[in-house]
Amino acid sequence: MPKIRTACPMDCYSHCGLVAQVEDGKIIQIDGDVNHPLNKGLICQKGRVKHLQRIYSPQRITTPLRKTSAGWQSISWSAAYDIIAEKLTPLVKLYGPTTILHHDNCGSEGILKSLSRRFFSALGGCTRPQGSICWGSGYQAQVYDFGRLQLHSWEDVLNSRLIILWGRDPASTNIHMLSLLQQAKKQGAKIIVINPVEVASCRLADWHIAPRPGSDGALALAVANEIIKNDWINQDYIDKHVFGYPAYRELVAQYPAEKVSAITGIPVEQICTLAREYGTTSPASIFFGYGLQRYTNGGQTVRAIDALAAITGNIGIPGGGANYAGGHWKGMLADITGSELSPEVRRLPWPTLAEAMLKANDPPIKAIFVTRSNPLTQLPDTSRVKEAFSQSELTVVVDFFLNDTAQMADLVLPCTTFLEGEDVVYSSWNHYMTYQHQVVSPVGQCRSDHHIFAGLAQHMGLPGFPNLSDSQWLEQALAPLAQYGVTLDKLKEGPVRHPLAPDVPWHDGNFATPSGKFELYSQLAEADGVNPLPDYVEPAESPLRNPGLAQNYPLHLITVHHPDYLHSQFWNLSDAGQSRQPVYLHPDTAAVYGIEDNAPVIVATSRGQITCQAKLSPKVRPDTALLYEGHWLSHGNGVNLLTGQYRPDMGLGTPYYDCLCRVTPKAGLKK
Numbered sequence: 001m002p003k004i005r006t007a008c009p010m011d012c013y014s015h016c017g018l019v020a021q022v023e024d025g026k027i028i029q030i031d032g033d034v035n036h037p038l039n040k041g042l043i044c045q046k047g048r049v050k051h052l053q054r055i056y057s058p059q060r061i062t063t064p065l066r067k068t069s070a071g072w073q074s075i076s077w078s079a080a081y082d083i084i085a086e087k088l089t090p091l092v093k094l095y096g097p098t099t100i101l102h103h104d105n106c107g108s109e110g111i112l113k114s115l116s117r118r119f120f121s122a123l124g125g126c127t128r129p130q131g132s133i134c135w136g137s138g139y140q141a142q143v144y145d146f147g148r149l150q151l152h153s154w155e156d157v158l159n160s161r162l163i164i165l166w167g168r169d170p171a172s173t174n175i176h177m178l179s180l181l182q183q184a185k186k187q188g189a190k191i192i193v194i195n196p197v198e199v200a201s202c203r204l205a206d207w208h209i210a211p212r213p214g215s216d217g218a219l220a221l222a223v224a225n226e227i228i229k230n231d232w233i234n235q236d237y238i239d240k241h242v243f244g245y246p247a248y249r250e251l252v253a254q255y256p257a258e259k260v261s262a263i264t265g266i267p268v269e270q271i272c273t274l275a276r277e278y279g280t281t282s283p284a285s286i287f288f289g290y291g292l293q294r295y296t297n298g299g300q301t302v303r304a305i306d307a308l309a310a311i312t313g314n315i316g317i318p319g320g321g322a323n324y325a326g327g328h329w330k331g332m333l334a335d336i337t338g339s340e341l342s343p344e345v346r347r348l349p350w351p352t353l354a355e356a357m358l359k360a361n362d363p364p365i366k367a368i369f370v371t372r373s374n375p376l377t378q379l380p381d382t383s384r385v386k387e388a389f390s391q392s393e394l395t396v397v398v399d400f401f402l403n404d405t406a407q408m409a410d411l412v413l414p415c416t417t418f419l420e421g422e423d424v425v426y427s428s429w430n431h432y433m434t435y436q437h438q439v440v441s442p443v444g445q446c447r448s449d450h451h452i453f454a455g456l457a458q459h460m461g462l463p464g465f466p467n468l469s470d471s472q473w474l475e476q477a478l479a480p481l482a483q484y485g486v487t488l489d490k491l492k493e494g495p496v497r498h499p500l501a502p503d504v505p506w507h508d509g510n511f512a513t514p515s516g517k518f519e520l521y522s523q524l525a526e527a528d529g530v531n532p533l534p535d536y537v538e539p540a541e542s543p544l545r546n547p548g549l550a551q552n553y554p555l556h557l558i559t560v561h562h563p564d565y566l567h568s569q570f571w572n573l574s575d576a577g578q579s580r581q582p583v584y585l586h587p588d589t590a591a592v593y594g595i596e597d598n599a600p601v602i603v604a605t606s607r608g609q610i611t612c613q614a615k616l617s618p619k620v621r622p623d624t625a626l627l628y629e630g631h632w633l634s635h636g637n638g639v640n641l642l643t644g645q646y647r648p649d650m651g652l653g654t655p656y657y658d659c660l661c662r663v664t665p666k667a668g669l670k671k
């Protein structure tokens with residue numbers, strides 16, 4: 001029975017090596033690849049079960065579909081291309097190509113996936129979102145501090161004596177880190193979790209600290225204050241490699257533990273203990289999650305935490321680091337998106353995309369193409385997103401299922417999963433690049449994103465999208481790596497580690513900032529009109545900043561990632577995914593509002609409401625409600641009906657968790 005090696009393409013910390021078993025042209029089993037250096041055989045339920053359920057799901061779209069008054073009608077590819085060409089050509093003639101919004105994210109990763117962009121380059125341009133719905137604020141923060149982003153090798157955590165999981169829950173989102181953490185612990189390392197929720201990773205931790213959502217920046221400044229007061233700084237490292245220490249020292253002097261205790265809800269002695277642990281244990285590493293930067297103050301939060309690593313000299317040493325993400329492969333591949341073909345790209349801010357789309361008039365958004373993303377479910381403020389999409393005259397969605405965004409489309413085009421074609425995946429979260437062999441032929445009439453857009457370009461007679469095979473495009477993209485021995489043939493033999501990324505970044509003390517040092521005072525931020533120092537500002541929807549709003553909506557709402565799903569993917573494949581979703585509340589909070597365990601409740605914000613099922617749990621702070629993100633509007637759910645559109649302090653990240661809510665019993669509904 002053939003066993004074929006591939007890799008999971010999900011937007012996740014590890015692109016796990018997989019081995020698929022094929023019988024009579026059908027996949028019958030997927031296992032972890034024991035020879036892959038990242039996952040070493042271990043895979044999650046998504047990899048083992050859900051990919052298989054998805055590829056052969058009866059719900060899967062297997063032909064192009066056109067919306068008619070009588071419902072969805074199955075049509076041929078050439079009919080679909082005709083409809084697009086007939087509608088798109090006059091729109092582009094009248095308004096120019098930037099009347100088209102191309103909404104593309106990371107539903108599946110892969111070098112060939114970027115070819116959808118080539119279609120719009122060949123057309124003369126388009127409008128794209130700017131920033132990120134994922135990690136934008138923290139990303140920019142590390143650019144300001146370090147100049148660019150680099151990660152320690154995963155195994156380097158074994159050199160740490162203290163490990164802080166700051167807003168990250170690897171037990172939910174990064175299971176391959178767990179065995180490394182266990183091993184580090186066995187060797188004597190201490191683990192601290194900082195998270196408003198007692199998350200699953202706390203099982204591994206020696207200590208859990210639960211700050212009020214959005215207040216980590218203040219916590220980091222108070223910790224710095226204690227470290228400086230007690231002279232636990234690394235003066236030699238500061239003298240040689242850190243820029244702006246005097247100004248930073250003045251800033252942190254304004255954040256004594258007593259003051260910050262009132263902001264964060266963390267007792268003074270805990271703040272002092274955290275400072276002592278981090279200030280006196282070396283080497284110490286910090287692993288960021290993305291939750292703590294999903295606030296309007298999120299960029300400065302990450303900067304305030306980076307600063308702790310800098311003043312204690314925990315940068316550039318084995319077992320140290322402030323690990324956010326890496327950008328190692330970036331800029332090392334040849335661009336195959338055709339950006340040289342069209343200078344005309346308009347940018348609209350991603351965190352406030354709905355508002356920006358509605359306001360756009362030069363030109364207005366008259367056509368929308370959606371690839372590898374599900375904006376109706378995943379962008380903040382769904383009601384406004386729906387309004388913005390309603391104004392489009394031609395909406396084309398490329399996906400596997402009739403999801404929430406597809407419901408808004410005129411045409412839905414069926415694409416293949418990674419199991420039905422070849423590609424190469426790499427990540428910003430680890431150092432490996434892996435080839436995905438084609439496992440089976442496409443189901444039904446499904447086509448890869450590449451073939452869909454190349455076909456459309458040909459149909460419309462657009463030059464600039466040559467008819468190359470998958471391998472030829474991959475070879476073109478990989479060409480600059482040949483000098484390091486990384487070629488398509490080499491990748492076909494097995495995963496390749498990045499040839500240049502060091503195990504311990506910044507060990508030479510040369511940073512990519514204007515001063516060449518780590519910048520506590522960021523000159524780039526200053527030039528961007530952003531506070532060069534990581535001062536603390538209350539989040540937009542905080543009871544301290546906005547007591548009026550908090551009177552009606554007293555609880556913080558965080559909408560986090562589910563261990564068994566990836567954003568909106570896979571929810572349609574199980575009954576549990578399609579039922580009313582749990583909202584987790586502290587028992588004391590539930591008592592205040594007269595809410596019983598398992599009772600139906602309404603979760604409301606100033607933007608909308610959804611019905612959930614209360615789950616009482618002492619693991620959540622009493623001032624916080626927790627919901628998972630990703631579930632579908634069409635199943636009666638959809639957390640982003642609740643979230644708001646805010647611009648963050650930097651990097652155009654999306655502050656989903658900067659959100660106050662109210663939870664009340666829903667009368668007349670049974671448990």
Ligand SMILES: Nc1nc2c(c(=O)[nH]1)N[C@H]1C(S)=C(S)[C@@H](COP(=O)(O)OP(=O)(O)OC[C@H]3O[C@@H](n4cnc5c(=O)[nH]c(N)nc54)[C@H](O)[C@@H]3O)O[C@H]1N2
Pocket residue numbers: 011012013134135166167168169170172173174194195196197199211212213214215216288289290291292558560561562563564565566567657
């Ligand atoms: N199973 C699974 N894995 C995934 C994903 C998925 O959807 N499912 N998504 C992938 C993607 S795209 C991403 S970006 C990553 C995200 O990976 P993580 O960052 O680990 O996970 P998130 O759920 O985004 O982060 C939310 C965490 O931050 C905490 N948090 C919320 N607010 C605060 C705060 O103010 N301070 C602190 N200290 N903590 C806070 C939450 O309680 C939660 O534990 O995971 C990737 N891996």
Ligand SMILES: Nc1nc2c(c(=O)[nH]1)N[C@H]1C(S)=C(S)[C@@H](COP(=O)(O)OP(=O)(O)OC[C@H]3O[C@@H](n4cnc5c(=O)[nH]c(N)nc54)[C@H](O)[C@@H]3O)O[C@H]1N2
Pocket residue numbers: 011105106107108113133134135290370371372373374375378379398399400401403415416417418449559560561566567568569629639640643656
């Ligand atoms: N409230 C709240 N909202 C959030 C977050 C949160 O924590 N809270 N997290 C945010 C984060 S970190 C992220 S990264 C975003 C994710 O936002 P999205 O990227 O929009 O999320 P997905 O649900 O992964 O959507 C991917 C879609 O692409 C499809 N797809 C998968 N593979 C392919 C492919 O190869 N080709 C094509 N054409 N389609 C494909 C899937 O079926 C799915 O419909 O969500 C953000 N939204």
Ligand SMILES: [Mo]
Pocket residue numbers: 011133134135
């Ligand atoms: Mo993300």
